[in-house]
Amino acid sequence: MTRAIVVLSGGMDSTTVAGILHAKGYEIYGITVDYLQRTSKKELDCAKKVGEFYGFKDHLFINLSFMKEILKDSTSLIDEKLEIPTESSEDEIPNTYVPFRNTIILSLAVAWAETLNAELIGIGVNALDYSGYPDCRPEYIEAFEKVARLGTKPNYAPQIFTPLQHMSKAEIVKKAVELGVPLDLTWSCYQNQEKACGTCESCQLRIKGFKEAGVTDPIPYEST
């Protein structure tokens, strides 16, 4: 069986990527990081359940608690003094942006992939409904793929697999439903609470996606 790594946050997008890799018949290795983000316990629980659902061959949970020291007060996903925005802006990157997060996680994934000789690394980045994060854009992924090729042994060149890159959230929901992805096990909300808040930018994107897809979201919300 050909090996694939999936960067799994426990959210809807990365879980759908796991579902796509499963449908393609890969032997899946999951990588999930904890950088003390507000919702880390919730996300890790979800990621663990998704890994079990798909029978991951191995699942690494990596503690990056030092990120708090590196990033200081620069992101609201870690720093609870900063407020999570409920409105998106077309011109500005929201304070939920975590500096260089995707590169850090992808770098760890490539080191593991080279060790395992995995063919590809799946990640749920998305260029449409993506909150304006720079490290979700196709040109960023392309540049990173080049680094992965040049920074590893000459005979190794992992693909950075981004099947959701050009899909809207509604299209992702439809794809997930088609593949039987366990959306009830996923968590998208930026707030650390029992039920999803329904008002943060991430919840709004998710709710809009389900609505446009004509699908009922299986998770409970605080405000709906």
Place this chain on the structure above:
Amino acid sequence: MTRAIVVLSGGMDSTTVAGILHAKGYEIYGITVDYLQRTSKKELDCAKKVGEFYGFKDHLFINLSFMKEILKDSTSLIDEKLEIPTESSEDEIPNTYVPFRNTIILSLAVAWAETLNAELIGIGVNALDYSGYPDCRPEYIEAFEKVARLGTKPNYAPQIFTPLQHMSKAEIVKKAVELGVPLDLTWSCYQNQEKACGTCESCQLRIKGFKEAGVTDPIPYEST
């Protein structure tokens, strides 16, 4: 003062980069990682002393002990069952290669640099006396610099500063001496022992460099 980050291993090359940044008048922030490499205690001690010597504004020591799990038995720098080579090969990458290490460390450095708004990140990679590691080549650094530009906020683009890129070890020794770099505080040996072994590839490169530069190496060796 303009801020600069230096990736500091405690070796001769990265310490010389710190010396170059110091001479240029930067406010220096050091980043040193511990990935449970054989010589980690020795390297961290040296890095700490170098940071104190240059009066770093801040110095992060980052524990990446999970690297052992990611890399399993793929590098002799971590796995003590693998033997450290004493001969270099022109065709093969030695087992001291650590998969994707430079990208992981540089990614952490970029996240910190973006948070600090640092102008550049100094790293002691070297394309001549470099043991054949893929992630020391100029084309790799150039590709990574592009990722650093594309993966961060639009108005931020850190330079990856590699002043030793095209220097031989002898030229590095001369540069270090010229700048008064504390070479006595540095550690290059791959073996975990009190004195440098003098026979591993890294010691051989260092010894050859000092010899060609006509400079006496201030550190003691086991075998000389």
